[in-house]
Amino acid sequence: MAEEKLPTRAQDFSEWYNQLVLKAQLADYAPVRGCMIVRPYGWALWENMQQALDRRFKATGHQNVAFPLLIPRSFIDKEKHHVEGFSPELAVVTIGGGEKLAEPLVIRPTSETIIGHMWSKWIQSYRDLPVLMNQWNSVVRWELRTKLFLRTLEFYWQEGHTAHATRGEAEIETRQMLDIYADFAVNDAAIPVIPGKKSDAEKFAGADVTYSIEGMMGDGKALQSGTSHFLGQNFAQAFEVKYLDQGGQLQHCWTTSWGLSTRVIGAIIMVHGDDQGLVLPPKLAPYQVVIVPIYKTDEEKSSVIEAARKLKSELVATNVRVTLDGREGPSPGWKFNDWEMRGVPVRVELGPKDVAKSAAVLARRDRPGREGKISSPLRGMPEAIAQLLVEIQQAMHDKALAFRKANTHHAKSYDELKMAVENGFAYSYWCGSADCEAKIKEETRATMRCIPIDQSLGEENAKVDGDGTCVYCGQPAPERAIFARAY
Amino acid sequence: MAEEKLPTRAQDFSEWYNQLVLKAQLADYAPVRGCMIVRPYGWALWENMQQALDRRFKATGHQNVAFPLLIPRSFIDKEKHHVEGFSPELAVVTIGGGEKLAEPLVIRPTSETIIGHMWSKWIQSYRDLPVLMNQWNSVVRWELRTKLFLRTLEFYWQEGHTAHATRGEAEIETRQMLDIYADFAVNDAAIPVIPGKKSDAEKFAGADVTYSIEGMMGDGKALQSGTSHFLGQNFAQAFEVKYLDQGGQLQHCWTTSWGLSTRVIGAIIMVHGDDQGLVLPPKLAPYQVVIVPIYKTDEEKSSVIEAARKLKSELVATNVRVTLDGREGPSPGWKFNDWEMRGVPVRVELGPKDVAKSAAVLARRDRPGREGKISSPLRGMPEAIAQLLVEIQQAMHDKALAFRKANTHHAKSYDELKMAVENGFAYSYWCGSADCEAKIKEETRATMRCIPIDQSLGEENAKVDGDGTCVYCGQPAPERAIFARAY
Numbered sequence: 003m004a005e006e007k008l009p010t011r012a013q014d015f016s017e018w019y020n021q022l023v024l025k026a027q028l029a030d031y032a033p034v035r036g037c038m039i040v041r042p043y044g045w046a047l048w049e050n051m052q053q054a055l056d057r058r059f060k061a062t063g064h065q066n067v068a069f070p071l072l073i074p075r076s077f078i079d080k081e082k083h084h085v086e087g088f089s090p091e092l093a094v095v096t097i098g099g100g101e102k103l104a105e106p107l108v109i110r111p112t113s114e115t116i117i118g119h120m121w122s123k124w125i126q127s128y129r130d131l132p133v134l135m136n137q138w139n140s141v142v143r144w145e146l147r148t149k150l151f152l153r154t155l156e157f158y159w160q161e162g163h164t165a166h167a168t169r170g171e172a173e174i175e176t177r178q179m180l181d182i183y184a185d186f187a188v189n190d191a192a193i194p195v196i197p198g199k200k201s202d203a204e205k206f207a208g209a210d211v212t213y214s215i216e217g218m219m220g221d222g223k224a225l226q227s228g229t230s231h232f233l234g235q236n237f238a239q240a241f242e243v244k245y246l247d248q249g250g251q252l253q254h255c256w257t258t259s260w261g262l263s264t265r266v267i268g269a270i271i272m273v274h275g276d277d278q279g280l281v282l283p284p285k286l287a288p289y290q291v292v293i294v295p296i297y298k299t300d301e302e303k304s305s306v307i308e309a310a311r312k313l314k315s316e317l318v319a320t321n322v323r324v325t326l327d328g329r330e331g332p333s334p335g336w337k338f339n340d341w342e343m344r345g346v347p348v349r350v351e352l353g354p355k356d357v358a359k360s361a362a363v364l365a366r367r368d369r370p371g372r373e374g375k376i377s378s379p380l381r382g383m384p385e386a387i388a389q390l391l392v393e394i395q396q397a398m399h400d401k402a403l404a405f406r407k408a409n410t411h412h413a414k415s416y417d418e419l420k421m422a423v424e425n426g427f428a429y430s431y432w433c434g435s436a437d438c439e440a441k442i443k444e445e446t447r448a449t450m451r452c453i454p455i456d457q458s459l460g461e462e463n464a465k466v467d468g469d470g471t472c473v474y475c476g477q478p479a480p481e482r483a484i485f486a487r488a489y
Numbered sequence: 490m491a492e493e494k495l496p497t498r499a500q501d502f503s504e505w506y507n508q509l510v511l512k513a514q515l516a517d518y519a520p521v522r523g524c525m526i527v528r529p530y531g532w533a534l535w536e537n538m539q540q541a542l543d544r545r546f547k548a549t550g551h552q553n554v555a556f557p558l559l560i561p562r563s564f565i566d567k568e569k570h571h572v573e574g575f576s577p578e579l580a581v582v583t584i585g586g587g588e589k590l591a592e593p594l595v596i597r598p599t600s601e602t603i604i605g606h607m608w609s610k611w612i613q614s615y616r617d618l619p620v621l622m623n624q625w626n627s628v629v630r631w632e633l634r635t636k637l638f639l640r641t642l643e644f645y646w647q648e649g650h651t652a653h654a655t656r657g658e659a660e661i662e663t664r665q666m667l668d669i670y671a672d673f674a675v676n677d678a679a680i681p682v683i684p685g686k687k688s689d690a691e692k693f694a695g696a697d698v699t700y701s702i703e704g705m706m707g708d709g710k711a712l713q714s715g716t717s718h719f720l721g722q723n724f725a726q727a728f729e730v731k732y733l734d735q736g737g738q739l740q741h742c743w744t745t746s747w748g749l750s751t752r753v754i755g756a757i758i759m760v761h762g763d764d765q766g767l768v769l770p771p772k773l774a775p776y777q778v779v780i781v782p783i784y785k786t787d788e789e790k791s792s793v794i795e796a797a798r799k800l801k802s803e804l805v806a807t808n809v810r811v812t813l814d815g816r817e818g819p820s821p822g823w824k825f826n827d828w829e830m831r832g833v834p835v836r837v838e839l840g841p842k843d844v845a846k847s848a849a850v851l852a853r854r855d856r857p858g859r860e861g862k863i864s865s866p867l868r869g870m871p872e873a874i875a876q877l878l879v880e881i882q883q884a885m886h887d888k889a890l891a892f893r894k895a896n897t898h899h900a901k902s903y904d905e906l907k908m909a910v911e912n913g914f915a916y917s918y919w920c921g922s923a924d925c926e927a928k929i930k931e932e933t934r935a936t937m938r939c940i941p942i943d944q945s946l947g948e949e950n951a952k953v954d955g956d957g958t959c960v961y962c963g964q965p966a967p968e969r970a971i972f973a974r975a976y
Contacts, residue, residue: 032557033564033606034594042552042622049553065529066536070519070643071558071596071627072580077520090587093559095596097581098642099631107521109558109582109596119520129818135529140558140626144586155585156557331616 008343010277015221022271023150026280026344036148036155040264043344046288048158048264052138054190054286055160055262058182064134064162069116071139072107077115081240084114087207091143093155109142114208114233114259117163118241125255127246128167132175136162151268152225152489159263165243165255169234172256176232179260180213183228191266192283192399193217193273194406195227196459196484198452201439206259210234216451216484218406219272222426224451224486227269230260268489273402274368280345281367283398284391291317291324291387292346296334296353309357313350313383320384322391342367347394348387368394368401410459410484419473419485423448427486429459431479433472442474442485451484495830497764502708509758510637513767513831523635523642527751530831533775535645535751539625541677541773542647542749545669551621551649556603558626559594564602568727571601574694578630580642596629601695601720601746604650605728612652612742614733619662620652638755639712639976646750652730652742656721659743663719666747667700670715678753679770679882680704680760681890682714683946683971685939688926693746697721703938703971705893706759709913711938711973714756717747755976760889761855767832768854770885771878778804778811778874779833783821783840796844800837800870807871809878829854834881835874855881855888897946897971906960906972910935914973916946918966920959929961929972938971 008025011018023029028044031037040048056066072095079085088111095107110116117135125133138160145153162179166172180197187195195215205212209231217227237243238254247253274281284290295310297303310326317324325346327337334351341349351363360381366374378386409426413419422428423446432438432450439450472479495512498505510516515531518524527535543553559582566572580596583589597603604622612620625647632640649666653659667684674682682702692699696718703711724730725741734740761768771777782797784790797813804811812833814824821838828836838850847868853861865873896913900906909915910933919925919937926937959966 030607030610033561033603034557034559037557037559039557039607040555042554045553045555048555066532067529068527068532068535068627068645070521070524070526072521072524072629072643074520092584092586093582093594094584095580096583097579097593099579099633100577106584107580116520120517120526123517140555142559146586156559158555 008277008279011220011275018275018277019268019272020150022275022279022343028267028271028280029150031150034155036145038150038154038156040158043288044267047267047270047282047286050286050288051190051266052160055182055186056138058186059136059160059162062134062178062182064136064164067135067137068139069110069113069120069137071110073110073113073116075106075108077119078108080115081208081236083236084208088112088143091145093142093144111141111143112259112261113137113141113161113163114237114257115241118237118243118257121165121243121255122241125165125243125245128248131165131167131245131255132171133165135164136160149268149489151264151271153265157263157265159261162258162260164258165238166257167245167247167253167255169256172258173232176211176213176230176258176260179258180215180228180230183215183230183260183262186262187215187217187227187266188399190283190285191270192285192395192402193227193269194399194403194460196452196454197456198454198484200229200452201436201450203436203439204450206231208233208236210236213455214452216486217269217273218402218409218427218486219269219489220275220405221272222409222424222486224427224484224488225265225269225272226451226488227266228260228262231258233257233259274398275345276370278339278370279343281398282345282347284347284395287323287345287347289323289325289346290391291322291348291350292341293324293326293350293352294334294337294341295326295328296351302354305357306352306354309380310352313352313362313380316384317387320388322384322387338365342370348390364390366390366394368398413473416473419448420446423486427451427484428473429482429484430473431470432481432483432485433475433477433479434481435472435475435477438472438474446485448485448487451486451488453481453483457482495764495766498707498762505762505764506755506758507637509762509766509830515754515758515767516637518637521642523632525637525641525643527645530775531754534754534757534769534773537773537775538677538753539647542669542673543625545673546623546647546649549621549665549669551623551651554622554624555626556597556600556607556624558597560597560600560603562593562595564606565595567602568695568724570723571695575599575630578632580629580631598628598630599746599748600624600628600648600650601724601744602728605724605730605744608652608730608742609728612730612732615654615735618652618654618732618742619658621662622651623647623649636755636976638751638758644750644752646748649745649747651745652725653744654732654734654740654742656743659745660719663698663700663717663745663747666745667702667715667717670702670717670747670749673749674702674704674714674753675886677770677772678757679772679886679889680714680756681886681893681947683939683941684943685941685971687716687939688923688937690923690926691937693718695720695723697723700942701939703973704756704760705889705896705914705973706756706976707762707892708759709896709911709973711914711971711975712752712756712759713938713975714753715747715749718745720744720746761885762832763857765826765857766830768885769832769834771834771882774810774832774834776810776812776833777878778809778835778837779828780811780813780837780839781821781824781828782813782815783838789841792844793839793841796867797839800839800849800867803871804874807875809871809874825852829857835877851877853877853881855885900960903960906935907933910973914938914971915960916969916971917960918957919968919970919972920962920964920966921968922959922962922964925959925961933972935972935974938973938975940968940970944969
């Protein structure tokens with residue numbers, strides 16, 4: 003696979019991405035239009051992401067459940083915005099067991115409706131609240147233009163659903179989950195995301211408020227990488243989810259939902275990848291270390307392989323995820339390229355000269371070439387590698403953050419905004435009107451990504467200007483928003 | 490929930506089961522006929538089962554993947570036995586994105602076909618083999634008579650799929666996975682299963698040979714609890730899965746598939762449950778221990794809760810899964826019943842008198858009443874509980890094995906077989922003919938469950954008789970088979 007080079011990112015970012023996904027064996031195209039197969043390497047990455055998130059969900063009291071993938075068509079119609087948003091995207095089952103169904107069933111595009119239906123049975127009293135649920139599954143939305151991981155008919159995600167007694171509790175939950183997504187993105191995926199609020203035009207069909215985390219990809223475009231919705235009482239009213247409060251009065255619940263999907267694999271590729279292929283953050287990499295043995299003679303082979311096996315078992319004992327590439331046939335150079343394509347954070351090059359001096363060469367994936375190589379003694383190497391993985395994780399985040407800063411322009415005029423969105427984010431005052439938002443989109447292809455919660459964008463010394471004037475209409479504007487072209 | 494008693498197993502085993510599933514909050518009926526919702530407690534049990542199996546799969550070199558849930562209808566038709574077996578059970582998507590599809594898609598009933606299709610692209614050479622894959626997902630089969638966990642339209646499972654260069658390797662894989670299922674059933678689920686070979690009438694649609702593990706439920710009926718299929722070259726031929734061998738010749742691969750589903754939750758309920766509810770094996774129980782504090786006055790409450798919290802954190806530190814039932818309102822007695830319904834292996838009863846003497850009462854779920862209660866010092870309690878959990882795990886297995894032995898009859902005549910299958914297994918010589926099998930089924934409602942691989946049924950001193958005569962037709966019969974009514 004790795005013999006053929008990728009196009010460079012500068013040549014063709016989109017084609018670079020498509021080929022990388024295939025060559026790194028993350029995923030492949032399925033025989034059904036717009037669907038994907040997540041291959042073992044891609045799924046191992048997703049499993050690590052799942053664990054990192056699931057740990058956070060459980061630590062905050064959420065429990066996993068499984069609701070069915072088939073939903074009566076009529077459920078979708080019960081919430082008016084929901085039906086508008088999702089009707090055009092449904093996959094509909096009309097035949098079951100050889101017979102036409104009396105009522106068509108849809109494959110879930112998301113599960114608010116069926117969960118609302120069940121909550122109306124399970125929730126009786128304030129004592130039953132809050133209900134904090136999550137499920138890991140796949141959903142189907144009939145997308146027309148698809149791209150592996152970024153937009154497919156079926157995709158893998160988690161969907162969290164919670165019900166609360168009060169508006170305030172539901173709002174706190176919505177923001178808590180947004181914070182968890184941001185924490186995961188920054189600390190595990192090494193992606194410096196911007197958490198913020200979506201416009202009404204971009205919010206979830208059925209939500210009162212949608213928050214998202216937005217990342218900047220390697221081409222300056224934005225990718226929404228997780229969303230958290232405050233659903234108000236919309237679904238609770240549509241499905242009669244009510245509870246008896248402490249005063250004996252029936253009240254509607256306040257609900258939330260939140261999701262993060264395999265799109266984030268696309269974000270990891272596009273934020274960290276380089277012209278040689280994937281670059282994986284150590285915390286999520288299926289293999290954090292690959293050991294490549296180098297030898298010519300049988301005698302060299304036996305001493306090199308012995309040292310490599312010893313190192314491997316020491317690394318395993320240090321809880322480092324490691325593989326030893328013992329393939330016969332491919333040359334060491336071919337293997338280097340192959341593992342670079344797959345983005346393994348640290349490569350250990352181990353040849354007879356290294357063994358003779360009880361050392362090995364460590365090569366950092368995030369710093370290709372000589373600069374990222376050091377010779378290191380075999381003794382104490384597991385600890386040195388563990389430390390190196392921490393450094394790489396941090397360096398990848400810092401590099402991505404520096405890139406985002408360099409390509410985020412505090413555009414004060416519309417002309418500046420137009421220039422900014424050519425290769426990055428425009429950060430501009432916006433009056434909040436849907437008209438200005440629509441015009442900007444029409445004229446620049448940039449959408450309002452979010453109104454950052456932290457208007458300083460995390461720059462500790464940044465002056466938060468207070469009110470300004472809308473970059474489009476010039477009217478007073480209370481807040482600044484990120485505008486960008488987006489995936 | 491727990492106030493209303495279950496019917497006893499003797500009164501109505503089927504209704505006891507249905508009510509237990511609901512009252513223990515393992516699952517609920519979905520608004521779509523025949524589908525289920527797995528509730529948090531049921532899903533936590535399944536997650537523990539997944540981990541126990543996934544660890545074994547990975548240790549034997551299998552990698553997880555994700556193939557799409559939608560399969561072109563035409564794929565199902567490519568393997569002649571497969572299409573016969575699955576066509577009547579398909580859920581068919583005919584509309585996507587508001588338009589009628591040119592080719593209908595089916596929701597996967599299992600994934601041999603789409604995996605075969607992809608393997609034909611991925612597998613080129615003997616160097617690519619073996620391919621060892623697994624996926625955790627749900628599948629849909631349009632069943633008419635459904636029962637929670639045992640038979641639902643959608644169910645959760647894992648499906649393993651492997652491709653090999655030789656028949657021998659594929660046969661070894663098939664048996665290895667059967668052994669893994671048996672090991673899991675015996676050592677984690679505490680269910681003494683019988684591994685064996687299915688008849689042609691009962692094998693998987695498209696397999697050359699199907700193996701299964703069969704367990705005896707509390708009513709003497711059998712439940713198939715996992716299957717492993719040797720698929721020969723059937724799917725490799727249908728989907729042209731070929732490789733270049735070391736001599737440069739194109740050869741068809743030999744493939745296997747194997748699956749274990751949420752049915753096994755049904756087995757755990759029916760093997761171990763009693764008239765008070767669920768009894769969970771410690772290795773899989775979401776909570777291994779529940780601490781129930783007992784107090785009347787505020788003063789008692791403060792000392793009891795403090796001791797309970799301390800014990801809880803000590804148990805957590807010992808890697809025991811523990812919950813502290815601090816609910817206000819319900820009485821201790823109500824809580825005892827509630828946790829008995831949910832099958833928690835050990836209950837710690839902690840009242841002011843216990844605290845005064847630095848002790849607590851441990852109650853074993855598998856031995857209800859006084860017999861299963863002992864007072865134990867708080868000091869050293871985590872170690873004592875860890876030991877107790879090991880004992881309970883073993884005792885549950887031994888009890889289930891004794892029950893199976895007591896209800897397995899070595900039926901030498903057809904009359905004996907008819908009696909035996911009224912309340913257990915008949916173990917009888919069978920000539921191997923489909924006619925005898927069909928007649929026995931028609932006349933007794935008992936099916937040929939499997940030909941046990943170990944014809945001594947694990948009894949070390951059992952004489953393996955060698956040839957005998959068929960219990961139905963009297964012709965020579967080389968092996969004995971288990972006949973039973975089954976779920």
